[in-house]
Amino acid sequence: MPSDAHSLFPFNTFGLRQQADEVVILQHRSQLAALARHSGPRLMVGEGSNLLFTAPFNGQVVVNRLSGIEVTETDDAWRLTVQGGENWHRLVCYCLAHGMPGLENLALIPGTAGAAPIQNIGAYGVEFSRFCEQVESHDWHSGEIHHWPAAECAFGYRDSVFKHGARHHLILSITLRLPKAWQPVLGYGPLAALGEGATAQQVFEQVCATRRAKLPDPAELGNAGSFFKNPKVSRARADALQLAWPGLPVYPAEQGLVKLAAGWLIDQAGLKGTCVGGAAVHEQQALVLVNRGGATAEDVLRLAALVRERVSDRFGVVLEPEVRMIGADGETHLDEALSWLN
Structure with missing residues (x-):
């Protein structure tokens, strides 16, 4: 034992x-x-x-828990090499404190620098891949150090090669390039109200205020942030859904597709506050599943399955978990994890 x-x-x-x-x-x-x-x-x-x-x-x-940040500078950009165990939000704060804007839209995303490329973290119109120049990893199978140019990382929406063919790689460090020709990214939510003259610090403060108002602090209420990905559908499918639900938020995605707001779908399915054992859909942000105290993995899995079923029944849209699920021997998925419970 x-x-x-x-x-x-x-x-x-x-x-x-x-x-x-x-x-x-x-x-x-x-x-x-x-x-x-x-x-x-x-x-x-x-x-x-x-x-x-x-x-x-x-x-x-x-x-x-590898730590350290090294900065070099050229005429047009700052280049940061960040060890994988560095806290991501502290990195964002470090950059702003040293006059290197760019990461402010990604403030308060929990986790480490080494986790950022795996998930290709993103928020408020910005993704990690926007600034990634290189990822350094250790291949457990061969013992070799590998350097991945960003183009080889297969970055996608909450996705990368490190979730697929390179799962056996430990991220040792990331190298970011922050251009000095900075422009604010204000296309999402409350950031638009800041106006084009917004400073990086103002964007940072607004992102932090918005996230704190919506998302529970894991130190106070156990959670893993957004549990589900925003689903992608065709433009025609989104138009049909908006005819029935005019308030449905829709965001741009790659050509021919748009993203729907998963939290809105869950909320409109009447699931806020729904509980299974010690797990619950958060009252303020339906995209977050929380541990109210004493929740088991089974509670969370059954709640996630219930959310997926209700949203599918109401909207014909199938939600996919964003949270990585780890079973007895490694990566798993919702249906497989549920099958072990039955």
């Missing part, structure tokens, strides 16, 4: 009490050689802000 030293409770913001066979805190690159000798299932974790442990993990969990 795993001891408390192998508890995953400190490493997931949902506050679920799961265990692993082994937990290793990675603070120095010199540890990589020893870790490479592990032959069983392995999971790399930053701050656990986008994870749902659906079962005890039968393997080694490596917690990335």
Whole structure:
């Protein structure tokens, strides 16, 4: 039976009490050689802000705590190399404090710099891929260090190569390029009211105020942020839905597609406050599932399935979880995790 030293409770913001066979805190690159000798299932974790442990993990969990930020400058940009264990929001604050704008729309996104490329984090019209120049990773299979130019990272909407063919890579560092020719990105929500003369600090403050008003603090109410992705549908499908529900928010996506607001769909399906055991749909932001206290993985999974079913029945749109689900031996998905419960 795993001891408390192998508890995953400190490493997931949902506050679920799961265990692993082994937990290793990675603070120095010199540890990589020893870790490479592990032959069983392995999971790399930053701050656990986008994870749902659906079962005890039968393997080694490596917690990335590599730290350090290096900055170089050219005539037209700042170039930052950031170690994977650095806290993302503190990085945003560091950039603003040193007069390097660009990341302000991504303020208060929980997690580490190393997690940012995996999920291609994004908010308020800006994605990580906009500034990524390179990702440095360690391949657990070969023991080699790999440098990925942004073009090879297969960035998509909350997606990258690190969620697919390169799952066995630990992100050691990221390199960002912040152009000095800065312009505010104000196309989403309350940012538009700031006007084109907005400063980076004003954008930062508005993003922080908006997120704090809508999203619960994981330190106070366990959650993993937005649980579902905003679904993409054809323009024709969106037009048909807006005829029936004129208030439906629609956002641009790639050619021929648009994004719908998943939180709005969940809210209109009457699901705010809905509970399954200790898990609930948040009262203020329907896109967030929360641990009201004592929730189990089963509670969260069954609530997620209920939300998906109700939205599908009402709108004919199938929601896909944004949160990464981790089963006993590694990455899983909602239907597979549910099947193990039955």
